[in-house]
Amino acid sequence: xxxxxxxxxxxxxxxxxxxxxxxxxxxxxxxxxxxxxxxxxxxxxxxxxxxxxxxxxxxxxxxxxxxxxxxxxxxxxxxxxxxxxxxxxxxxxxxxxxxxxxxxxxxxxxxxxxxxxxxxxxxxxxxxxxxxxxxxxxxxxxxxxxxxxxxxxxxxxxxxxxxxxxxxxxxxxxxxxxxxxxxxxxxxxxxxxxxxxxxxxxxxxxxxxxxxxxxxxxxxxxxxxxxxxxxxxxxxxxxxxxxxxxxxxxxxxxxxxxxxxxxxxxxxxxxxxxxxxxxxxxxxxxxxxxxxxxxxxxxxxxxxxxxxxxxxxxxxxxxxxxxxxxxxxxxxxxx
Amino acid sequence: xxxxxxxxxxxxxxxxxxxxxxxxxxxxxxxxxxxxxxxxxxxxxxxxxxxxxxxxxxxxxxxxxxxxxxxxxxxxxxxxxxxxxxxxxxxxxxxxxxxxxxxxxxxxxxxxxxxxxxxxxxxxxxxxxxxxxxxxxxxxxxxxxxxxxxxxxxxxxxxxxxxxxxxxxxxxxxxxxxxxxxxxxxxxxxxxxxxxxxxxxxxxxxxxxxxxxxxxxxxxxxxxxxxxxxxxxxxxxxxxxxxxxxxxxxxxxxxxxxxxxxxxxxxxxxxxxxxxxxxxxxxxxxxxxxxxxxxxxxxxxxxxxxxxxxxxxxxxxxxxxxxxxxxxxxxxxxx
Numbered sequence: 131x132x133x134x135x136x137x138x139x140x141x142x143x144x145x146x147x148x149x150x151x152x153x154x155x156x157x158x159x160x161x162x163x164x165x166x167x168x169x170x171x172x173x174x175x176x177x178x179x180x181x182x183x184x185x186x187x188x189x190x191x192x193x194x195x196x197x198x199x200x201x202x203x204x205x206x207x208x209x210x211x212x213x214x215x216x217x218x219x220x221x222x223x224x225x226x227x228x229x230x231x232x233x234x235x236x237x238x239x240x241x242x243x244x245x246x247x248x249x250x251x252x253x254x255x256x257x258x259x260x261x262x263x264x265x266x267x268x269x270x271x272x273x274x275x276x277x278x279x280x281x282x283x284x285x286x287x288x289x290x291x292x293x294x295x296x297x298x299x300x301x302x303x304x305x306x307x308x309x310x311x312x313x314x315x316x317x318x319x320x321x322x323x324x325x326x327x328x329x330x331x332x333x334x335x336x337x338x339x340x341x342x343x344x345x346x347x348x349x350x351x352x353x354x355x356x357x358x359x360x361x362x363x364x365x366x367x368x369x370x371x372x373x374x375x376x377x378x379x380x381x382x383x384x385x386x387x388x389x390x391x392x393x394x395x396x397x398x399x400x401x402x403x404x405x406x407x408x409x410x411x412x413x414x415x416x417x418x419x420x421x422x423x424x425x426x427x428x429x430x431x432x433x434x435x436x437x438x439x440x441x442x443x444x445x446x447x448x449x450x451x452x453x454x455x456x457x458x459x460x461x462x463x464x465x
Numbered sequence: 466x467x468x469x470x471x472x473x474x475x476x477x478x479x480x481x482x483x484x485x486x487x488x489x490x491x492x493x494x495x496x497x498x499x500x501x502x503x504x505x506x507x508x509x510x511x512x513x514x515x516x517x518x519x520x521x522x523x524x525x526x527x528x529x530x531x532x533x534x535x536x537x538x539x540x541x542x543x544x545x546x547x548x549x550x551x552x553x554x555x556x557x558x559x560x561x562x563x564x565x566x567x568x569x570x571x572x573x574x575x576x577x578x579x580x581x582x583x584x585x586x587x588x589x590x591x592x593x594x595x596x597x598x599x600x601x602x603x604x605x606x607x608x609x610x611x612x613x614x615x616x617x618x619x620x621x622x623x624x625x626x627x628x629x630x631x632x633x634x635x636x637x638x639x640x641x642x643x644x645x646x647x648x649x650x651x652x653x654x655x656x657x658x659x660x661x662x663x664x665x666x667x668x669x670x671x672x673x674x675x676x677x678x679x680x681x682x683x684x685x686x687x688x689x690x691x692x693x694x695x696x697x698x699x700x701x702x703x704x705x706x707x708x709x710x711x712x713x714x715x716x717x718x719x720x721x722x723x724x725x726x727x728x729x730x731x732x733x734x735x736x737x738x739x740x741x742x743x744x745x746x747x748x749x750x751x752x753x754x755x756x757x758x759x760x761x762x763x764x765x766x767x768x769x770x771x772x773x774x775x776x777x778x779x780x781x782x783x784x785x786x787x788x789x790x791x792x793x794x795x796x797x798x799x800x
Contacts, residue, residue, distance in 0.1 A: 195668065195674060272716060316674075316676075318676075325717075325720070329720050333530065339530060339651075339720075339721075340719065340720025340721055341651075341653075341676065341718060341719045341720055341721075342676075343720065347717055350713045350716060350717065351709075351713070352709040352710065352712045352713055352735055352739070354735075354738070358742065359712070359735070359738045359739055359742050361712060361713065361716050368703075368704075369703075374686075374687040375687065377687045377694070377696060378685045378686070378687055378696065381607060381685060381696050382660075382682055382685065383676060383718065384675065384676045385660070385664050385674075385675025385676055385678065386674075386675055386676075400687055400689075400694070403689070403694045404687070404694055407693065407694050
C-alpha cells in the first residue's frame, strides 16, 4: 500500500498526462519513467527493444495484441533470500498451528521447518516443500486463505532489511511494469509459487489484476450450503509451474508466446527459450544478484535461485544480464 | 472474419468517437450499440444494470478493476444444435482418421460417433465424449492442433443454416461484448468445451484475447530438441470446466467474482450462484432458446443445453430470462 501510494504520487507528479497516441510514438523520458535504472548499456538495450516493438513506424513493430511480457516473481520481482518468502509464510503458519499438531515435532522434515533448518529443507527438496504447502495452505475456504496471506504480508518483517515482505519488491521492476503498460504491453507474472500467495495484494503492489498473476495451484472444490456457496482448498497440488511448466502455464493462461521475459535463475531457461522461439522480435533478461550490501550476491552455488547454466548460455542466446549493483539505483522503495 | 469486419465497419460508421469519460457517463445510444436487441423490458433491465455499475455517480457503482463479466459459450455465444460444435469437429476428424484406425468401427461408441448416432453418444455420456476428445485432440503439438481447428472452423458448414460454424455466433451477444467493453468491463468466456477449440479464431470473431477465453484443458508437456522447443498435447484430460467447475475455473483464471454472468442451461447454475454471491451489485442472464424457425427451440427436455431447474429458480433468484425470439433482432450476422 505504502509503496504503491508513493509510486503513484511519484508517477503523477512527474509525468505529464499522455494520450494513447503519444505513448506509442514519443521517445521514453528516461529520468521520469525508469528513474531507478542507471544510465547503463543494459538500460539502453532494454528501452531500445521496447521502443522498437511499440513504434508503428519501426520494422520491428509488434501489434498490441501480441505485445506480451512475462516476469518471474521470486528473485526477479522481489527478493527470495534467505529463502523463498512463501516458505517463510509456511514456517510462521506451522509455528502458529503446532500446538494443535504435536506430532509435527517428531517428523524430521516438519520439525526441521519449525526450527527453520534449511539443511533439512534442502535434504527433502521440492517434495518436502509441497508437503508443507498442503499442511498450511489447504483445508480452508478461498476467503480464509486470502485473509491469512494478507495479514502475513502486511505484518511480517524481512530479517535483513526489517521491511515488511510486501515492501521487498524491486522498485526498478515496478517501474518496468509501469513502463511496459504505458507501451501497451500486457504484463503477466509467472511464478513457481502459488498464484494465491500473490493475488490478495498484487493488485495494489504490483499494479496488475489477478488474472495476470499466474502460478502453481491446488485442487479447488465448489461447495453449496442452503445459505451460501464457496470454494474450498483441497489438500492436493494440481499444477506446479516450475521450469518446464512455465511455458505450459503461459500457453494455458495467456495463450500466446511472450516477446519479452524477465527471470533470474536456471529455472527460467524454458520460459526464455519459449519466448525466444517467438517469430516476433523478442528479448530475454536475466536479473543477476550482485549486490551483497543492499540485497544479496548469489548465483551458481545457490540452492535458492541457482544461476549457472543460464549465465553460460546467455552470450550465445543474446540474453541481457542485468547487474543489480551496477544497473539499478534504489533496489527497494524504502532504501 | 466476415462478421467481425462487418461489425467493425458498422460500429465505426455509426458511433461517434468517445473519450473514456464520456463512455462512463453518457447514456447508452440503444439503436447504435445494441441494435439487434429489440426494445423490450429485458433489454432495458440489462442496460440499466450495466449503466448503473459503470456510472461513478451511481450508488451502485463498481470500480473498473472489479467490473468482470463471464459468458458461457455453447448456446449462449453461439449455437449448440444439433449437437455441440466441438462434437462435430470430433466426428469430422474421426472420419478423416478412420482409414488408419479400422478398429474404431468395431467399437460401439466410436462407430456410433462415426455414424453421427446421437443415441449412442447420449448412452455413453460425458465419459464417451472425453474418450473421443483424447482420440482427436491429442498426440500433436499445440501448433498442429491450432491449424486443424482453424481449417475446420473456416470451412465447415452448419447443417441447418449452411453458414460456416464460426458464423454461428449470436450477433446480439457480440454486440453485448462490445458494449460491455465500452463500459470498461473485463469480459471472459467460460466454456465447458476446450479453450483451445476457441482461441485460434476467438480474437477475430469474439474480439477477445486468448487469456480471456477459459475452458477445459488437457495435459501439456514442454519438449526440446536441439533445434526447437514445443508444447505437446498429451492424451490426458486435466480439467473439465463443467457446472460446479465453472466457479473453480473463474477463481483460478480470473481470481475475482464476476458481477455479470450470461448462460443458457442448468449447467450454468453454479456460475450464476457464484456471481450472485458477489457483494457488489450483480446480475445473471439466461438465454432461452425459443425460436424454432430462425434457430432452435428447446429447454427442459434437451440433452444438449438442458434448461429446467434454472428456469424454475429464476423468479426467486431474480435471473433475467432473455427470450431469443422476442428480445433479439437478427440472430446471426448472415440472417
